[in-house]
Amino acid sequence: METLSTPLVSLPIQANPGAPTVKNDNRNRLVLSLIDRCISLKQLKQVHAYMLRTGLFFDAYSASKLFTAGTLSPFLSLEYARKVFDEILEPNLYTWNTLIRAYSWSPEPSESVKIFLRMLCESPYFPNKFTFPFLIKAATKLSRLGVGQVFHGLVVKSSFGDDVFILNSLIHFYASCGDLDFAYRVFVRIDEKDVVSWNSMISGYVQGGCFDKALELFREMEAENVKSNAVTMVGVLSACTKMKDLEFGRWICSYIEQNGIKMDLTLSNAMLDMYVKCGSVEDAKKLFDKMEEKDIVSWTTMIDGYAKLGEYDVAKSFLDAVPRQETATWNALISAYDQNGKPQEALAIFHQLQLSKNAKPDELTFVSTLSSCAQLGAMDVGEWIHANIKKQRMNLNCHLTTSLIDMYSKCGNLEKALDVFHSVERRDVFVWSSMIAGLAMHGRGRAAIDLFFRMHEAKVKPNAVTFTNVLCACSHSGLVEEGRMFFNQMEPVYGVVPGVKHYACMVDILGRAGLLEEAVEFIEKIPITPSASVWGALLGACKIHENVELAEQACSRLLELEPENDGALVLLSNIYAKTGKWDNVSELRKRMRVSGLQKERGWSSMEVNGTLHKFLAADNSHPLSKEIYSKLDEIVAKLKSSGHVTNKSLLLQLVDEEDMKEQALNLHSEKLAIAFGLISTGPSQPIRIVKNLRVCGDCHTVAKLISKLYDKEILLRDRLNIAIDVASTIEYLHHHSQPPMVHGDLKPSKVLLDHDMIPHVGDFGLAKFMSDHLLGTAPGTQSSSIGIKGIVGYVA
Incomplete structure (x- = not known):
């Protein structure tokens, strides 16, 4: 040859x-x-x-x-x-068209328009029916509605208004620009619609979120006896997937087989995706086993499906069986672990990916892994990812920026979160919102508000997430009037309709401030049915202010919405215990035993040199258990010699012996973690501890004293067992930072001190103790936990 x-x-x-x-x-x-x-x-x-x-x-x-x-x-x-x-x-017209076409497919579609204008000026040719589809494609990629409308006008003036190929291009263009009404107007003007016309309109409806209209149009297509093809089926299956309509999805799969529609890989993957997202992994597995050709999308879909069902062993077996393990397959499992409250497992898979020779972490890997680091307080791993991003000169886009800010904020390092925020030029609404949330969780409510106004000056429009974070900042800094102002301005000034989270935030703001009657009146005026999070906010406020009667009402309403919410019963039990109603405590615990509900066991975790260590109350399973308890004895002795008296009233169990009460409090998991931190970290290395439940008041006080006695920085964080919205968190300019708000005669502190962000937002409480500061906790800043699984109050 x-x-x-x-x-x-x-x-x-x-x-x-x-x-x-x-x-x-x-x-x-x-x-x-x-x-x-x-x-x-x-x-x-x-x-x-x-x-x-x-x-x-x-x-x-x-x-x-x-x-x-x-x-x-x-x-x-x-x-x-x-x-x-x-x-x-x-150059002839064909040559001009070829260059316009090439640029319309390129990363620089605007060059197509420039070449077209040059053709009009320099050549004797006028565009023909082959020119316009390429120009319309360029306008589609540019998402420039005005540019496409100009080309549409030229099409009409050029007498090509009946060309079905051009009109199909216009349908796709208008749909891509979000103008579905005009896309449909073009569609109905086509006298002899071909299958591409129908497919373009069906796909447009799917992309625009009008899934019911997409299915309705498919039925019209059937009535018109237009033969569907694989592209049609992909669009219809996508609509079924979004609507979670498994029954119709199964009918479509039968329709494909009965009508002899050619099954290509794209269609097979669309069927797999439909089955998985509609909850039938069994059907997906049957189809997967029959597929002669599989690609990375096929394998990833199955991994994602099993992982989201909690069948992680099966998901891992699929990952191990992939002929070529690409990054996307690893990402599916890491993301599933992260989003389903298994951050430690997500980090384990991430470490396996690092050892893989066939795949390397990418942007999506880092976003999911940083989220897991944020949940666990694993800042060492988060810092490694940040360094790796810099080393690879990876573009620090808004997704990565948001994730880094969220991770550093939740790991207690606000300065690094601010450094990341200041290091980027492009900040979308989620980057701003992330920094606002970080400031809020570090007790800098006024700084968070200041940042909100800076965001407004930067002409970035706030969204629902932004207002959730701003309202949280008001709640945790006691800024009641500011909270009312922001809530009342949401819709009339910023065009953001208040949602369930915002109503819950307002109840939390009022409740923490002791305005319980106003909170109840606010709930009664909510235009939508109050959710469990709203009643949970009220229940948490009742715990702060020891209002038993109102707590019983809030708990009852909460359980009507979520009968299996064990956290609500535990929190009510804690309120009974704090007020000495031990008969009520026994009755509630008996109710939980009968119904099979169990309080989640408390644990604390700590990262040392990239390794996570986990402790339960009275735990002796750690390899250094003997050294830990020896250090704990030393700590208890130092605390007593310094005059500390254990606050036994915070023990929410009926224990008669005083010594037993004190011992029970001393063996809380966070105290074991602090003891381990003292023997395993260097002098300048802070102790960062994450607890899955609420940090009790005695542990909170003890942490302050240990910080002073041992000249050690200690960070304690509550982590509630709910999904964390990584896209919902903060930023601030350092020279405007302010200390936390102080009430009454409490001494000011430069230390961040804020107990839990409301759990329906997915945030946590964070308290930071420095040895050279005398700390006090402002009234009304204790937890106002929301009624979701995981509310626990002061439970060890």
């Missing part, structure tokens, strides 16, 4: 390279045939050089063929093609 490695040197060279025409037709045909056989840009340039030397390039047809090869071939180089185009003396 002939190749292009050497043949050009053997071709005879034309004596007059400047001649505009070439006489040897056989040689010309040979040269032109070589263009079709080029498999690299280097070979094409060899042909180009020969054509210049022989004068063949000055033949319009020959030059056009060379240009087309450079523009549309698999090894295309638009830079080279553009240079060739500029050397063509009189």
